[in-house]
Amino acid sequence: EKRGNRGPGRYSFGIASSSNSMLHEPAWVKFLLDNAGTQLRPLLDRIFEGGERPGFTCLGGGGDFVLGGVPSQQELHSDINVAKAQNVLRPPPLLSVNFCVQDLTEMNGPTRIVPGS
Structure with missing residues (x-):
């Protein structure tokens, strides 16, 4: 049986650290700042009025991450919770960004996103 902290065969990198984050790992930061950041920053500036x-x-x-051969989908859930008073359309109070580190196929993706959730 494949066990995980996000469901069968599913694990969280953040749970591996007491900070619930991986930003203390140089390789993680390098990816976010050097690779992903160059594409993401212009979009974030437009959403949040950078200047x-x-x-x-x-x-x-x-x-x-998910182990190979996991036959089920992850249960539908929200990554972030926002107080009703802060739940505005623009600019959003919080934004969750996901990066795929391998090709998406019929067997492994894509992420299901439900507007308003």
Whole structure:
């Protein structure tokens, strides 16, 4: 039986650290800043009205992985919870960004996103 902290065969990188983040790992930060950041930053600036100083803060960097051969989908869930008073359309109070580190196929993806969840 494949056990995991996110369901059968599913694990969280963030849970591996007491900070619930992987931003203390140099390779993780390098990927986010050098690779992903160059593509993501212009979009974040448009969403959060960047200007001279960014209108956003990176609060964490976790990540999940799934073992091969896991036959089921992850249960539908919300990665972030926001108080009703802060739940506005623009700019969003929080934004969860996912990066795929392998090709998406019929067997492994894509992530299901439900608007308003």
